[in-house]
C-alpha cells in the first residue's frame with residue numbers, strides 16, 4: 001500500500017455522528033502503515049480558511065469547494081487527505097468528488113441516527129437548535145441527504161470508534177487494489 005497514489009477519504013455525516021473521532025483514529029492507522037496524512041475538519045477550517053462562511057447551503061457549498069481544493073493539492077503532493085465535513089447534500093459531495101477526481105475520492109458515511117446524535121449532543125448544538133437559538137442546523141432545521149452508495153457506511157450508533165476506523169481502513173485497502 002505504501003506506493004499507492006494518494007487519495008482523499010471524505011467522511012460525511014450528521015453533527016455528532018463521529019466524523020472527527022473516526023477520522024482521527026483512521027489517521028493513526030494510516031500513519032502506522034507508513035503514509036503521510038493530513039486531516040481537514042469542518043470545525044477547524046471554519047476557524048481560519050473558511051471563517052467568513054456560515055451555514056446557508058450556499059456557504060456550505062463554498063466551504064466544501066475550498067476544502068476539496070486543499071485536499072486535491074495535498075494529494076498531488078503525496079499526502080492522503082481525510083476530510084471530516086457534514087457535507088449534507090449530494091450536490092456538495094458531487095462537487096468535492098469532481099474537484100478531487102473520482103478515482104481519488106473514497107466516500108465514508110458515519111451513519112448514526114439523528115436520535116443518537118441528538119442524545120450525544122456533546123457541544124449542545126442540537127438542544128440550542130431545537131430551542132430555535134441556532135438556525136439552519138443539520139438534522140434539525142437543515143437537510144441531510146445520506147449518500148446512496150458510499151464506499152463505506154458505518155453505523156456509529158452501534159460500531160465503536162476503533163472498530164469503525166478499522167472497517168474503513170480495510171475497505172479502503174480493497175478499493176485501492178481495484179483502483
Ligand SMILES: Nc1ncnc2c1ncn2[C@@H]1O[C@H](COP(=O)(O)OS(=O)(=O)O)[C@@H](OP(=O)(O)O)[C@H]1O
Nearest residue numbers: 015016042055060063085086087088135136137138
Ligand atoms: N447550523 C449548523 N449546522 C451544522 N453544523 C453547525 C451549525 N452551526 C455550527 N455547526 C458546527 O459546525 C460543524 C459543521 O461544519 P462543516 O464545515 O462540517 O459543515 S458543512 O460541511 O459546511 O455543512 C459541526 O461540527 P461537527 O459536529 O464536527 O459536524 C457543528 O459543530
Ligand SMILES: Nc1ncnc2c1ncn2[C@@H]1O[C@H](COP(=O)(O)OP(=O)(O)O)[C@@H](O)[C@H]1O
Nearest residue numbers: 014015016017018019020021120156159160161
Ligand atoms: N461509535 C462511535 N463513533 C464515533 N463517535 C462516538 C461513538 N460513540 C460515541 N461517540 C462519541 O460521539 C461524539 C462524536 O463526536 P465527533 O467525533 O466530534 O463527531 P462529528 O465530527 O461527527 O461531530 C464524541 O464525543 C465521541 O466520543
